[in-house]
Structures are given as structure tokens and as C-alpha cells.
Amino acid sequence: MVDDAYENWTGHVIVWGLQSLGLRIVEQLREAGERVVVVDDEDDPRLRHVVRGWGVPQLNGKAVPAETLSEAGAAGALAVICVERTDLRNLEISLVAREMRADLRVVTHIRNAAVGRALAEDAGPGAVLDVAALSAPSVAEACLGGDMQSLVLGGVRFVVASTRAERDGALRDLCGAGTAPLAVSSGGEVRLCPPRDEPVREGDGITVMGVEDELVAQGFAVGGRDPGTRPSWRGSLLDRIRWVADEAGPGLRRALASMVLLVAASTVVLWHGYATPGMSPLDGLYFSIETIATVGFGDFSFAEQPTWLRIYATGLMLLGVTNTAVLLAYLTDLLVSRRLERSSGRRRAARLSGHIVIAGLGTIGVATMAALRSHGHEVVVIERDDDSAFLDQARALDVPVIFGDATVPATLAAAGIARAAAVAVLTSDDLVNIETALALRNELGERWHRVPVVPRIFDRTLARTLADRFGFDSVRSTAELAAPWFVGAALGLDVLGTFTAEGRPLMAGRFTVTPGSALQGTALRRLPERIRVLALARDGARPRLPAGGDDHLGSGDGAYVIGPHAELVRLLRLARTPATP
Known part of the structure; x- marks a missing residue:
């Protein structure tokens, strides 16, 4: 039985959905002193026990959304947060909430980009958010050591930068007037957003945010490169030529060389030996290719030529047909068989070095892949499902995909782990992520402490335990x-x-x-x-x-x-x- 008092509350927040993300939202709202009413479709007894222990009321969300929102006090609520498992359910709840009150702030979790854009066109207060898009930058930053942290305000790019204090002094004297101090670290202790009068000792780490050009002028280390930077067309062309040479293989290269040699020799023979009416070098090249291709336009003929040249023409046609058949066979192998092999990503991954490996091509994996590629970094993806809905996005970004189990050493080796600069483990299963991270620790060996490994763990407590117990410094909890x-x-x-x-x-x-x-x-x-x-x-x-x-x-x-x-x-x-x- 729902207490009628909830309907009369004002200024509170309604959270609809109580899985990992919803529970964390309720916890943070409660810590901030906000009043919260929870609505949950699944009504999990374990989660219900947790929120009731916090003194937060919970309603069952299986009734009609409008009735449930009324019972939760939507008439006086500050906001409604929709974080149920499916986009359809979140969309339904948010639309009903907006119909009930045009001025109600509605915050909705939508995974589908098209649906999210359409819903965001609503002029009412609130926001449409995607957990994958929100989490991916943090994962990418962990892989790159924080060199993607930037913010554009009014056309001015602010970046996070770091340095070491070269002398003792006040923070304001060391980091300049146009910066915002974010952290000072000393002896393992970190002081977040310290005052500008904070005393700093020589060797302390200083992290600030400010305008990029000004920070560089002051000697701060600003990592990363501009997202718009792309390799030059010359570099791209050379890469493609190298790719064709590598993909061709020795058989195709020999067949091409044999064809070029046959055409060149025939051109010289016809240039000097074709008696009437005579041939130029271009005529010789043209008639050689015409003969090998067995086209026979009738503009040239061997009928009136010397006997030795007609015998030569017979051999030229036989050799040309044979060479053409061999060349076409190798080209078919390259364009069909090798293309299927290349789609697995193994051949391309074998040539990469300093790349970033992503295990798991889900929503978080795709968003992280896109963020890394936008900054010009090479990426290799490991994915179990060869029917993944995100494969087209990987192809569009020119990212090779290795199909296999990321916990198996052979799969990791195929992705070039020995040459990788970082690894992000982003499957939807916590246990698989832990197993993969431990397999990576074994495979990396001495490089373990130099190569960032970023496992995605849903549960916050488990994430912290994993970091403490196994020494993972870059665990990320999406919630x-x-x-x-x-x-x-x-x-x-x-x-x-x-x-x-x-x-x-x-x-x-x-x-x-x-x-x-x-x-x-x-x-x-x-x-x-x-x-x-x-x-x-x-x-x-x-x-x-x-x-x-x-x-x-x-x-x-x-x-x-x-x-x-x-x-x-x-x-x-x-x-x-x-x-x-």
C-alpha cells in the first residue's frame, strides 16, 4: 500500500529503474541530501532491501506509468530519472512524464542514437544521456594516460595539464593566474581542487585546467593531438601500397612479373620484327596486349608476316592465355579468399605496433573505439560474436576485428598484445572481464606495469576489490x-x-x-x-x-x-x- 504522503512531496527526485546504475544514482542523491522516491519494474528483493535501509521509499513500476508517477509525487517533483533496462521502457516513461508536466525535468537513458536525438528535440528541461557515450572518454583516457582531456567553451579549448613543481612556493605562483588548480599530489597523498594559496613543495605533482596555448607557454605537459588531425594523403597512399604488396603474396607477385616481362619482350620483338607496314613502340605494346587478350580487332595481323614471327605469335598466345589464367587465379584468391581472411583482422593486426586493443564490441567498446580513432590512434578489436551488430561500425572506422575468446593466449597474440600500447576489456560480463585481465597480466609479463589494462567492471565494490587484490590501477565502473x-x-x-x-x-x-x-x-x-x-x-x-x-x-x-x-x-x-x- 503506497503512502499518500509521497503524492504530496515537493522538490524530490523520482528514479525509475534500480539496477546497477539506478542504485548508484539513488546513493549519490541521498548523499547530497536530496529526497528520492524509487520506482522499479523488477522489484528485486535484494535491491529493495538496500534502498529501504537508506530510508528511501520504493514503488512497483508494473502499473500504468501515469498512475505510478502520480503516486510517486510527480506533481511536485524536481525531476524524473529513467534508467530502466530497455530504451522502449525509458522512452515510454519519459514521454508520459513530459505529458504530465511540461516543466518537469526529465533525464532519460537512451542507448539508440537516433531515438536519443529525436527525444532530445523536446524543448522541455532535462537531458537524454547514453551510458556508453559517457563512459567511453574515461576508458579512452585511461588507455592513453589522460591525453584526451579537453573541453571547448565558447570556441576556446581548455585542457588538463600536469607538471612537477620546480621549487617550493604557493600554488598561485607556480601555475599562473589563468589556470584552475585541479590537484596537488605529494607522497601518495592527493589534494583535489586545492586553494590557490596552497603551499607546494619541490617535486610535487600539479594538475591544472586552462587554455592550451597558455599552459604550453608555462611549461605544462599537454598530451594528445587535435581530433581533426589526420594522416596526410601521401602517408595514406603509401600505407595502401604496402598493404597491397603484403596481401599479394609471392605467387601473385611472380605472376605479375611474368606478365610484365612477356608484354615488354613482345613489344620489343614486334617493334623490330613486324615487317609491313612496320610498328612504333606504342603499336608493339598495343598489339602485344591485344594478342595476349585474344581480342583480335583486325587492325593488325600476323598473316602476312615472316614465318618465324607467326611461330612466335603462336607461342605468345599460348603463354599469354596461361599467364592470364594464373594471374586471374591469384587475383581471385586475393579478392575473395584473402578478403575473408583479412576480415578477421589477423593479417592487419600482425603489422600494427603501438596500437590499442579493445576486448568486447558492445556499446561501450564501440564508443571507446570511435573516441580513440577520432584522435588518430590505431585500434584492434577482439570479439566473440561474428554476427555482432557493431561490426559495420568497426569496418566504417577501418578497425580490424579478431574473432575469438580474449581469455585465450592465442587470440591475444593474434591481436598483437606483445606490441600493444594499452588494452581495454569491455565485455558485458564482469567475470569474463576479470578472466581476460588476468590472462593479459600473464601474457604481458614484464610489460605489465608499463601497459595500461583497463577492465570494465559494473559493480563498484568488485571494481575496488579487483584493483586492490590484483593490482589493476585503471579499473572502470560504468555505473x-x-x-x-x-x-x-x-x-x-x-x-x-x-x-x-x-x-x-x-x-x-x-x-x-x-x-x-x-x-x-x-x-x-x-x-x-x-x-x-x-x-x-x-x-x-x-x-x-x-x-x-x-x-x-x-x-x-x-x-x-x-x-x-x-x-x-x-x-x-x-x-x-x-x-x-
Whole structure:
């Protein structure tokens, strides 16, 4: 029996769906002090016990969505988050919620890009998010050592950069005025978003965010390359010529050489031996090919030529037909048999070095593959299912696919693990990911500590246990990566990206200062301790760097901020809290 009090709640968040992602969202909302009502179609007893232990009410979602939303207090809710297992169910719930209240903030998880784009065209508040797209940048950054961390604000590219302090001093003196300090590391201790007066010792690691050109001028290490950079056409052409030479094989190369030699010799013989009316070198080449191809246009003939030339013509036709048959056989093998072999990716992978291997061609795997390819990195994919729905996307990105079990050493060897720069293990099964990661540790041997291995683990607790027990430094939990986006979007933050500083997660976003809120007129230095303001947009103008701690937030200002997600959530609460008289 549902307590009628839920219907009368105001300012709370309704979370529909309680599997791994939904549970993490509820946990983060509760930690932020938000009131939550959970709706779950599956009504898992284990999960129900967890949320009830948190004091969060739960409703069964099998009834008509409109009735269930009414019971959950949609009339006064701040937002509805839809994270059920299927796109169809999330789409249905979000559309019903929007019909009930046009001003209700609706945040929906949609995996299908076309459906997501169509739903995002709705003018109502909220967001359409995809866990794969949200998680892939973090996985790619882990593979590359963080060289893809950038953010474009008003046409200005901000990047995350790092350096080592060359002397003792205050942070403001070491990192410049136009940067936002993200982390300082010293002796294994990491201080996130420290104040600019933070004392720093020589050798401490400093991570900041700022404008790329300015950071480079100050000596910060800015990794990666521009996403628009592509290999030159000359390099691409040479690669294709090398590929054809490698694919041809010795048999085809011998047949081609024999044909070229036969045509060249015949051209010389006809040029000098064809008596009447005589031939130029071009005529000799033309008639040689005409004879070998057995075309016989009638423009030239051996009928009136010397006996020795007619005997030569007979041999030329026999040799030409035989050579043509052999050449066509090898070409057929190249274009058909070898093409099937090449589709498995093994021949191409055998020639790659410094590439990144992705085990698992699911939604996360495809998104990570696309992110890496957009930055110009070579990728090899290992996939068990030769009927995977994502194979066309791999082909479109020119990524070789190895079909096989990633836990088997032979499959890993075929993907070029011995020459790989990093490996991401992204199947949909936690146990398979763990088995693959352990197999990789054995195969990499001495390179284990130099080659990043990034296993995707759904369960956060299991991810941490795996990292501690087996020494995996780059474990990624998709629920942990994606949940802050949903929480931020539900509370009014336009989430722009997630970043890592010294291995710790940070989130960047934009929010608007509500007139009459507690933030209106607040000096930047009085914001929550670990929040950094990257830029301010006023009166629709282009975002600009803040003047300093004495700069104030005005009504309607768009503030671009970065910090730990818990701090950002507290900031958003202030943004909608009325100012105290």
C-alpha cells in the first residue's frame, strides 16, 4: 500500500529503474541530501532491501506509468530519472512524464542514437544521456594516460595539464593566474581542487585546467593531438601500397612479373620484327596486349608476316592465355579468399605496433573505439560474436576485428598484445572481464606495469576489490562513471564532461544563477571549497575567464565550473535555494 504522503512531496527526485546504475544514482542523491522516491519494474528483493535501509521509499513500476508517477509525487517533483533496462521502457516513461508536466525535468537513458536525438528535440528541461557515450572518454583516457582531456567553451579549448613543481612556493605562483588548480599530489597523498594559496613543495605533482596555448607557454605537459588531425594523403597512399604488396603474396607477385616481362619482350620483338607496314613502340605494346587478350580487332595481323614471327605469335598466345589464367587465379584468391581472411583482422593486426586493443564490441567498446580513432590512434578489436551488430561500425572506422575468446593466449597474440600500447576489456560480463585481465597480466609479463589494462567492471565494490587484490590501477565502473551525469542533469547542471586529476574523478558543467537564489551576488572565493570556476558568460556574451576571487556571480550568469561531483551537487542546491533576507 503506497503512502499518500509521497503524492504530496515537493522538490524530490523520482528514479525509475534500480539496477546497477539506478542504485548508484539513488546513493549519490541521498548523499547530497536530496529526497528520492524509487520506482522499479523488477522489484528485486535484494535491491529493495538496500534502498529501504537508506530510508528511501520504493514503488512497483508494473502499473500504468501515469498512475505510478502520480503516486510517486510527480506533481511536485524536481525531476524524473529513467534508467530502466530497455530504451522502449525509458522512452515510454519519459514521454508520459513530459505529458504530465511540461516543466518537469526529465533525464532519460537512451542507448539508440537516433531515438536519443529525436527525444532530445523536446524543448522541455532535462537531458537524454547514453551510458556508453559517457563512459567511453574515461576508458579512452585511461588507455592513453589522460591525453584526451579537453573541453571547448565558447570556441576556446581548455585542457588538463600536469607538471612537477620546480621549487617550493604557493600554488598561485607556480601555475599562473589563468589556470584552475585541479590537484596537488605529494607522497601518495592527493589534494583535489586545492586553494590557490596552497603551499607546494619541490617535486610535487600539479594538475591544472586552462587554455592550451597558455599552459604550453608555462611549461605544462599537454598530451594528445587535435581530433581533426589526420594522416596526410601521401602517408595514406603509401600505407595502401604496402598493404597491397603484403596481401599479394609471392605467387601473385611472380605472376605479375611474368606478365610484365612477356608484354615488354613482345613489344620489343614486334617493334623490330613486324615487317609491313612496320610498328612504333606504342603499336608493339598495343598489339602485344591485344594478342595476349585474344581480342583480335583486325587492325593488325600476323598473316602476312615472316614465318618465324607467326611461330612466335603462336607461342605468345599460348603463354599469354596461361599467364592470364594464373594471374586471374591469384587475383581471385586475393579478392575473395584473402578478403575473408583479412576480415578477421589477423593479417592487419600482425603489422600494427603501438596500437590499442579493445576486448568486447558492445556499446561501450564501440564508443571507446570511435573516441580513440577520432584522435588518430590505431585500434584492434577482439570479439566473440561474428554476427555482432557493431561490426559495420568497426569496418566504417577501418578497425580490424579478431574473432575469438580474449581469455585465450592465442587470440591475444593474434591481436598483437606483445606490441600493444594499452588494452581495454569491455565485455558485458564482469567475470569474463576479470578472466581476460588476468590472462593479459600473464601474457604481458614484464610489460605489465608499463601497459595500461583497463577492465570494465559494473559493480563498484568488485571494481575496488579487483584493483586492490590484483593490482589493476585503471579499473572502470560504468555505473560510477555515468551516475554523476544523471544526478547533475536532474539537479539542473548542464554536464559538459568528466575528467581525472591524479586518478581522481572530477566533473565539469554549466549552470545558470537563478534570480533571488543564495548564489546571486556571491564572490567566487565564497563558493564551496573544492569548486573551480573556469569561465563566466554574461548577457549572452562569449564565456570569459573570471577576474579573480573578487568576481561576483550575477543574476542570469552562466557559470562553467569543475570539481568533485558531490561538491557540484551542493553548489546546485545553493543555486536553487532562496537567498536569506
